[in-house]
Structure formats: structure tokens, C-alpha cells
Amino acid sequence: MFQRIGKLIKFILICTLWSAFWLTLTRQIVLAVWNFDYVSKGQWQFVGEFWRKNGTIQSFSDYMLFLTLFLIVLLWYKGLKRLYQADYAKFFLTPFEYFSKKQIEKYENESKHVVIKNLVVGEKKTLDEVIDEKIKEENAAQSLKEADNLRQTLSQKIIERKGK
Secondary structure (H helix, E strand, O other): OHHHHHHHHHHHHHHHHHHHHHHHHHHHHHHHHHOOOOOOHHHHHHHHHHHHOOOOOOOHHHHHHHHHHHHHHHHHHHHHHHHHHOOHHHHHHHHHHHHHHHHHHHHHOOOOOOOHHHHOOOOOOOHHHHHHHHHHHHHHHHHHHHHHHHHHHHHHHHHHHHHO
């Protein structure tokens, strides 16, 4: 439901902005080249009168005007379709990606060195405490190995007694 509403809002927003831009641009071009305002009702009434009086298209410029009027609608639709399908999240995140890549390149070019004092996490331990922890870990691992050996020995003895 919310996706449909979001898509409708996106469509209305893009359609409004694109139509305003396209209408302004093409109107100025057609006015400059042919002195024809296709938004004006009076201009279209003039064309209607021309056709009712059996007017004919005589020059190349007249053909180009009608072709342009047709293409204005076609290109408006194509542009609207392309703008609606565009990935705006990627477009708006492009500057952030650019600057993050710059930061990565900046730090990649620095010398590779490690500062040991910055690697300490948590409480500081003395060398004796670290050694004691390692010994405890090894003893725990050794006791697990002994427990596994004991289990294997017991299972072998049980299998041998069942076989008798």
C-alpha cells in the first residue's frame, strides 16, 4: 500500500517538474524559430481557420513545424519515462561515494605502520598475567584431549565386552 502511494507521489512530482521544464523549453524554441505559441488558444484558432479555408502546407518550414509539434509530445513522453525509471538514490549518493573514495585513497597512500600502544583493548595486563592465561588455556585444551581419550577408551572397552 505504502509502495503504491510512494510511487504515485514520485510519478506526480516527476511529471510536474518535467512537464514544466519541457513546456517552457519547447515553447521558447518554437516561438523563436516559427513565431508560433502552441500554448495560446488564439494561435490554434488561427491554424483551425487556415485548415477550414482549405489551406495547404507549402514550405519546408511548415512541415518542420508540424513535425516539431508531434515530436514535442513524443519526446516529452520518452523523457518522462526515462526520468521515472532513474535511480535517484544512486544519483544523490554519488558525491558521498566520491568523497569516501578520496578518503580511502588518502589513507592507502600513507605508509603502512602499526602503533602497538593503540592496539590495547580493555584493561592492561602484565606479562605474568598473560603467561598465566596462556597456561590455563593450554591446560584446558589438554584436559579436553584427555577427556576425549577417556571416552574413546571406554567406548572400545564397552564394544569389546559386548563382543564376548
